[in-house]
Amino acid sequence: MARPRTFDEERALDAAMRAFWATGFTGTSTDDLCAATGLGRSSIYNTFTGKRELFLAALRRYSDEMYGRASEIFGRPSPIRDRVRALFEQAIEPLPGDPVGCLVVNSVVELGGSDPEVAELLHRDGERRLVLMRDALAAAQTAGEIAPGRDPEALARFVGATISGMRVAARAGTDRAALAAIADTAIAAL
Template sequence: MARPRKFEEDRAVEAAMRAFWDAGYEATSTQDLCAATGLGRSSIYNTFAGKHELFERGLRHYMDERDARLAELMEGDLPIREKVRTVLWWAVEPDPGDPAGCLVVNSLVELGPRDAKIAELLRRDNDKRVGIMRAAIEDARTRGELDAGKDPLALAHFVTATVSGLQVAKRGGAAQATLESIANTALDLF
């Protein structure tokens, strides 16, 4: 019995996402995508219309997964300090099976300045993540977990920027102790 096309597409998008995450958009060739997905060149172009569309689908897939995980955490019952610590440690101690860094951050640096469509997609994703964090921080402030004078939007932007910085530092080879020091410094605000 043949596997459904949707399954094959989802598997190919996941495999391509990981290839782009590891090497970046420009450095990932069509041949690399063929090797990663198990598809032939013509199948990639027939199914996805090309490298850019496959990249965009992979990036959206990555963002959807990460945003869902963030939303689930932020909507949970943990104190805000534990929620923020968890988010920071996702960058400090990522899944060992994942490529270094973050596909969103890598794409922002590589493509953001010259690909308006990807830049807009990344901006909307950043706004979504900041919004998720802001809501959790506002709730925590209302419950008295944070000083009433702390600005939830500024804190949400700060945590998001810190996570991005940790991702870049990790990809650049920063020592584990350095990453932990940065994360603990950020955590002191909570």
């Protein structure tokens, strides 16, 4: 009979997510995952099957968490430029405890072209974020906040690409003032 788990699986998954976020799939060893989660190898393998499966679970968790944050921002009744600025702020100033950068962007660069399952997960995540932003921008356009001739989907892609670029720049050490200037320029372009 299998022994019952004596650890919090959600806490372990969150710790693994942050480890992968900080150093990527290849850069995160099983020993790193053991140190981050406080679990032994056997607990990791018994619970998550292996490093790749743990990575996929962590990537799904990250994707859902970031989508939830974006949904909360776009669900606010504030002007669209304020909502987009709030989204940019997450790239400028990560929440306490969050690594710099973006697990999705890092994973696209590291694995997106070589792992079909990761690529599909990343594609689905990108599509749902695109729809969320496009719909918010289209509603703002209907409300007169954005010029009628603008394409809400193209604007949503622009916002997404800007955020991705800001997260890469932050990871490369770009300072807060430079990231804020990028955000200001992008908001002016809406």
